[in-house]
Amino acid sequence: MAITPLMPVYPRCDVRPVRGEGVYLYGEGGEQYLDFASGIAVNLLGHGHPHLTKAIQKQAETLVHVSNLYGSPQGEKLAQRLVDLTFADTVFFTNSGAEAVECAIKTARRYHFAKGNPHKHVLITFSNAFHGRTLGTISATDQPKMREGFEPLLPGFVVVPFDDLDAALAAVNENTAGFLLEPVQGEGGIRPASKEFLTGLRKACDEHDLMLVLDEVQCGMARTGKLYAHEHYGITPDIMASAKGIGGGFPLGACLATEKAAAGMVIGTHGSTYGGNPLAMAAGEAVLDVVANDEFLAQVTETGERLRAALTQMIPNHDNLFEGVRGLGLMLGIKMKTDSRAFVAYLRTKGILTVAAADNVVRVLPPLTIEERHIREFVDGLSAAAGDYQVPAAA
Numbered sequence: 001m002a003i004t005p006l007m008p009v010y011p012r013c014d015v016r017p018v019r020g021e022g023v024y025l026y027g028e029g030g031e032q033y034l035d036f037a038s039g040i041a042v043n044l045l046g047h048g049h050p051h052l053t054k055a056i057q058k059q060a061e062t063l064v065h066v067s068n069l070y071g072s073p074q075g076e077k078l079a080q081r082l083v084d085l086t087f088a089d090t091v092f093f094t095n096s097g098a099e100a101v102e103c104a105i106k107t108a109r110r111y112h113f114a115k116g117n118p119h120k121h122v123l124i125t126f127s128n129a130f131h132g133r134t135l136g137t138i139s140a141t142d143q144p145k146m147r148e149g150f151e152p153l154l155p156g157f158v159v160v161p162f163d164d165l166d167a168a169l170a171a172v173n174e175n176t177a178g179f180l181l182e183p184v185q186g187e188g189g190i191r192p193a194s195k196e197f198l199t200g201l202r203k204a205c206d207e208h209d210l211m212l213v214l215d216e217v218q219c220g221m222a223r224t225g226k227l228y229a230h231e232h233y234g235i236t237p238d239i240m241a242s243a244k245g246i247g248g249g250f251p252l253g254a255c256l257a258t259e260k261a262a263a264g265m266v267i268g269t270h271g272s273t274y275g276g277n278p279l280a281m282a283a284g285e286a287v288l289d290v291v292a293n294d295e296f297l298a299q300v301t302e303t304g305e306r307l308r309a310a311l312t313q314m315i316p317n318h319d320n321l322f323e324g325v326r327g328l329g330l331m332l333g334i335k336m337k338t339d340s341r342a343f344v345a346y347l348r349t350k351g352i353l354t355v356a357a358a359d360n361v362v363r364v365l366p367p368l369t370i371e372e373r374h375i376r377e378f379v380d381g382l383s384a385a386a387g388d389y390q391v392p393a394a395a
Contacts, residue, residue: 013345014348015027015033015348015353017033020046020048021048022047022369023047023370023374024047025047025353031351033352034351034378035353035367036353036366036378037353037354037355037363037365038366039249040186040218040244040355040363041218041245042244042245043248043249044222044223044245044248044287044291044367044369045248045249045290045369046367047249049248049369051286051290052250052283052286052287054286055283056286058282059281060279062278063278063279064278065274065277065279067273068271068273074278074281075093075276077285078093078288079091081292082254082288083256085227085288086228086240088240088256089257089258090258091255091257092257092272092275093253093254094252094254094255095252095253095272097132097242097244098131098133099253099272100217100243100255101131101137101180101215101241102136103255104180104239104240104257105123106269106270107211107213107239107255107257107261107264108177108178108213108238108239109121109123109177110264110265111211111260111261111263120174120175120176120177121177122176122177123140123158123180124157124168124171124172124176124179125140125158125179125180125181126162126180126182127142127160127162128143128189128191128358128359129143129159129180129181129185130185130186130188131180131215135150135153138150139154139155140159140180162185162188162191162193163193163194165197165201168197168200168201169200172208177211178205179205179210179213180214180215181193181214181215182218183198183214183216183229183230183232184218184219184229184328186218186331186357186363187358188357189335189357189359189361190326190331190332190333190357190361190363191333192229192232192327193233195234199233202236205238211238211261212237212238212239213240214237214239214240214241215240216229216230216240216241217242217244217253221242221244222297222300222368223245223329223330223365224304224329225301225329225330227291227292228240239257239258239262240255240256240257241254241256245287247280247287248283249283250284252280252284291368299368300330301329303370304329304332306372306375307330307364307370307378308327308332310375310376311334312325314379314383317383317387318383318387321336321337322334322335323337326361327364330365330370331363332363332365333357333361333363333364334361334362336360338360338391339360339392340357340360340361342392343356343362343389344356347381347382350381350384350385352385
């Protein structure tokens with residue numbers, strides 16, 4: 001057979017991890033990598049964190065899975081913690097970020113349906129967004145690389161430029177259900193929304209009875225120095241998708257909503273076989289135990305500022321490659337003057353793991369537990385690699 005046993009939908013590189021410890025990954029041959037990718041913002045406590053590991057082990061010995069036909073003391077407990085910590089009144093647990101966004105879309109549409117306005121089903125979304133790989137979530141984007149070959153896509157989405165309040169407001173009509181966006185675009189190039197943009201969308205939702213739906217799959221769960229990124233802006237959503245770091249590496253997602261927004265989500269309207277299973281709930285509880293406190297969040301903010309300062313100081317030494325740094329907390333992006341994907345691939349050969357993004361940005365997404373020595377190791381290694389790097393010739 002020509003095809004590989006693993007369906008060849010990823011351009012898999014030569015890094016083949018078999019073990020992780022703290023901020024490091026180790027390959028089959030013992031190769032060590034400084035992991036400033038964190039599984040794309042997933043392993044927020046690093047690898048093998050003792051509290052998370054113990055919680056998963058203990059729950060695995062007790063109860064792994066039962067049907068959602070039964071009561072869920074584990075799910076009720078974690079949902080209550082999230083309600084107490086956030087804007088939300090209710091939570092639906094999923095297995096992934098894409099599922100969380102799908103639930104968020106359904107919740108927004110169902111809100112208007114329940115009010116007798118089924119025509120209000122269109123969500124206004126934004127350019128260069130990434131919401132997942134399901135048919136619904138790719139339909140909400142304008143990126144050909146995700147949409148090509150999967151037509152016909154789902155109707156009900158209108159895409160306008162990101163961070164352009166006038167364009168967003170101009171797109172509102174009698175069929176609009178609300179807005180769907182990432183407060184900080186991740187795959188789109190580590191682009192934080194402006195405060196004016198988000199506050200303007202919130203105001204429009206309040207005035208026109210629309211749903212503000214936030215995708216905080218990548219930027220949420222302490223990544224930016226707040227438990228959720230929208231807290232930087234002084235606004236709250238009606239509905240929010242959360243995942244990635246929420247399970248610390250264990251598959252877990254959540255759709256959070258206010259009581260008003262979830263009015264249409266009644267018995268029979270949604271479901272999940274695995275969503276909210278006891279093992280995932282134990283992982284979520286353990287993550288909150290570590291990150292959901294002011295001391296930890298302040299540490300993320302301080303560490304992010306030190307990392308940003310070190311990168312900003314380094315960049316002028318390699319101004320042929322780098323333009324600047326952007327982002328919030330430990331969700332940072334280095335804007336390059338050349339192809340970021342080629343440079344990220346080169347960094348792997350030097351034992352440094354990062355993630356490429358749109359707009360020729362290198363995503364820097366370390367575990368939230370990094371220390372000063374890890375910052376120094378990363379910046380020194382990045383600078384040395386930049387000094388040796390030969391920009392590939394244009395095709």
